[in-house]
Amino acid sequence: MARATDKKYDHLFQLLLCGDSSVGKTCLISRFADNEFRHTHINTIGIDFKLKLFTIRDKKIRMQIWDTAGQERYETLTAQYYRKAQGIILVYDITREETFRNVTKWLRNIEDHGVKGVKIILIGNKVDLESERKISTRHGQKLANQHNIKFFETSAWKDINVTEAFTELAEQILAKVESGGGRDRGSSSIRESAIKLHEQQPTPATKSHGGCCSGGSSN
C-alpha cells in the first residue's frame, strides 16, 4: 500500500485524463504508471486514480493521475477534479471519428471547469490500429495547433509515445511551477514540505536518465 512518508519527492502534480469512453485513457495510465497493458480491460466507474513517481531534470515528481469515466453522465462528478488538475490529457481514438469530433466538447469542459492556465495536451491513441485509422495525424495536429496545445499520437498497447506525452505535460507544469506561475502542491503545502524534509529513501526513479517513466510507482 502506498505510503507517502516512505517517498521523497520535490513536487506533487495532479493530472487528469479525459475523453470519450473507450479511447484508452486507463490503458495509457497503466502503461505510463505500471508499464503494463492488459487485454482484458475494465471500464472506469466514476473516477479512478494512480500514483507515479518519476524524475525530470533531477526533480522528483509525485504524480497523482486521475482517470475519469468517459460517459457524459459522470461529468458532474469528474468536474470536481478538473478544478484540482494542473495538467489535463485529452484523449481520442484515431479509429473512431466521433471521439475526435468530441474533442472540442471536452475542451469546452476543461474551459468551464478547469483552472485558468491549466496545461493541456492532446493524444490520438491506438496508432497500433493503423489499418483502421479514421483520423489522420495531420488532422489531429491541426486541431491541437488551433488550440495551441501539444499533440501526440500514441499506442498504449505497443508503448509508443506514452512516456513522451506524460513527460511533456510534466515538463510544462514544472516549468510553470519553477517560474512561480503555478500552484505546486508539493511545496505550497506545509504538510508536503514537511514530508519532503524527512524522506530520504531513494527510489528507482533516481537512477533513471532523462526523467522518464522508469520511476517507481507507488501503487
Add this chain to the structure above:
Amino acid sequence: MEKGVPNVNVEPVAPYPAKDIVHEVKNVFIYIPAELSATGFELKINGFVRIVKKESDNLLVWDPLELSYQDVACLFSSESDGWTIIDEPYEVPVIVDEHECTYPSIYPKLDLKPPDPILPTAATATSPTRNNKNGGSKGSPSVRYKVGNEGEQKVGGAKGGSSPVIASSKTSPVSFSLSQLKMVRETNRREGTRLTFFLKDGKELPTLSFHDGGTAGLLQSMQRFLYLVRDGKDNRIIRVEKNPVVEMSRKKTPPPSGHKPHLPYHITLSGRGSSFPRALVQDLGKIVRNTFLPPDSEQLLERRPVETNDEEEEISTITCKDIETGGNIAKSKPDVATPEQSLISDFQIVTNLQGQLPPRLPPRPRLPPLSREEWESYREIDGRVSKENEEKFRARVFAGSIDHSIRREVWKYLLGYFRFGATDIERMEEQKAKEREYEIMKKQWESFLPQQEANFARWRELRNLVEKDVIRTDRDVELFHSVSSPQLKQLQNILKTYIMYNMDLGYVQGMSDLLSVILAIMENEVDSFWCFVGLMDMIHDRFEITQEFMRLRIKQLRTLLKVSDPEFYKYLGEKDSNNLYLSFRWLLVDFKREFQFSDLMILWEVFWTLHLSPDYPLFFALAIIEKERNNMMDPKFDFSDIIAHINGLSKNLQLEELLEKAESICRQVGAVDHLPEELQPLVRQPLPPPFTFPSAK
C-alpha cells in the same frame, strides 16, 4: 500491563450446575505463549468457554476439553506460574454438541429437577497455593485461574436422579469473576477470533482463541451482566464501563411524587449554563438522552427517578466520556439560539450526536445460508409466500444470505421478478407473459433498418457504449472470458433491450457490472433481463443523469461518518478527503469492484432484502471505513495515500466481518430516537429485532 498466568489459586473452582450456565462456546483454545510455557513453545488447548451465573458473582470459565498428561505437565510444572500438575487423565464434560448455544433455552427442555446446591469445594490433590512472581506482590485475589481436580460428578444426562453438575470431574476449570473484568481485546486471526481478557488490577489473562467463532454471542451474553462499550478509537477494544443509568439510580432515593425525572445531562447544562432557556435545555437534554442512552434506560429512569440537586460532583463519575462535548455544546449554545428558541436545528442535533451514539452491541455472527428446506417452509402449499413470511424470509436472508443451490430461484423473488404473493400457477403465467414481452422488446432493436439507426443518434450512442462496455466486463471471470462466449452476447442483448424498455434511463456505465453477476446466476437471458429490471427499479436513482442521488448518498455517508467517527472525519477533512468521493465507485455499483463474485452474491442478497435499511450499502461502506481508519490514520496518510489505500482494498476485504460490523453500526444508528432528518430515511425505525431461529418443538 502484566502478562501471564498470574496469581493462580489452586483451590478448585466450585462445580457449577448446568442450569447456571448462561452461555457456552465450544472449540475455544487457550494459548499459553512460548515464554510462559514450561516447554518453551506456544501451547494450545481446546476447551469450552462458559458464562456461569452465580448468586453474587458471574464467572467466565474456560474448561479444557482435552488435556494429555504431557500437556498438563507442560502447562503446570513451571516454577513461576503456580499451576499444579494433575496426574490423572481428563474426562470431557459432555454437555451439548451445539456449535454455540445459549442457556437456559435448552436446559429446561431436559426437564431437570432443581439443581443441588453447589458442591463444597473438595481439597485437591495438588500442592497449596504458590503465588505467582508477578501477581503475588500485586495481591490481587480476583485473578483466579483455578485448577480444580475433585469430585466424581460429571454431567449427568438429562435423565436419572443425579443433578447435572458440570466440570466437577477431573477437569480443570479456569475462571475469573466478570465483575473483575476491565476490558477485552478482540483480534482476528486466520484460525478464528481471539479474545484477551484484562482485569481491573492490570492483569492480562492468556488469550482464548475461538476456532468455531462465537465471540459475538459470548460478548452479547456478557452484555447481560456488564455494560460493554467498544472503544471509539480502537475498535478491537471492548471496555467494561459503568452503566450511567444504573449508576445514577443506585445512588438516588426516590424523589417526591410528581417530580419529573432528570438526567445528569440536564443538570450539566442547567447547572453550568444558568442563562439557558429552560425549554432549550430540556430539548437538548432529551436529544442527548435519546441518542446516548441505551434504549431501555428510559424505563429504568422512570422506575427509579433521580433528583436534580447536588449532582454536580457526580457528573464526573457518570460514565459519559463525552460529557465534555456536552459541556461544549452548552457553552456554544447561546451563540446559535435565542432565548426563545426551543427547537434545535438538524445541524445542532448532528453536533450532539457526534461520538455519542448509543453503545454499540458486539457484532452478531452471521448465520448459515438459507437452505432449501427453510425456503420451502416459507411457501404455502400453492406456492404463495405470505406477507408475514416474506418479512421473515427477508430477515433470514439478511442474517445469512442464500445457499448457492437455490439462488437462481430465490433471487427472482428478491429482485421482484416473481411476486411473493403469487401462486405457482399465477407465477408460471406471469413468467410466460414476461418472456413474450422480452421477445417483443428485443425484436424492436433487432429489426431497426440501417436508415433508422442512422437517424437515431441516442440509440447509436448507447448501443456503442453497451458494445464497448460489455467486452470490458468481467473478462477475468471464466464465464465471460472468451470473446466468443455466449454470455457476452447475452449481456449485450439484455442491455440493449433494457434501452428499449427504459429509453429515459438507457444504458449507463456501471450497469453491465451489475448485470454480469445476475447472468452468472440465472444463466438465462430472459430471466436475467427481468431480474435486472427489478434491480434497476430498486436503484435506478443512482444512474439518473443529474447524479443528484449519488451526491445525496455520499452526503449521507459523510454525515453518518461524522456522527459515528468524528475523529476520523476530522482527519479526512484535514487531508482534503472528507468529501468521500472515494466511495463513489463503491456506492454506484454496490462494491462490485471490491469483491469476487462469490462474495458479491452474499453481499448483494443482504442489500436486496432492504431489511434494516433501504440503503444498506451506506452502512457497509461505513464498516469498511471504520475497519480501515487506523490503517490510514496511524501512518498519517495524505490525500493520495488515502485514495491509493482505498483502491488497494479491492479484493482484499473480509466480507463476513464487514457484514457483521455493518449490522452493528446500522443497529446503533437505528437506536437513536431523533436522527437528523437527513439520516431518517436510512434506517427502519423501530429496527426489526435480529433474526433468531424458531426454537425446535
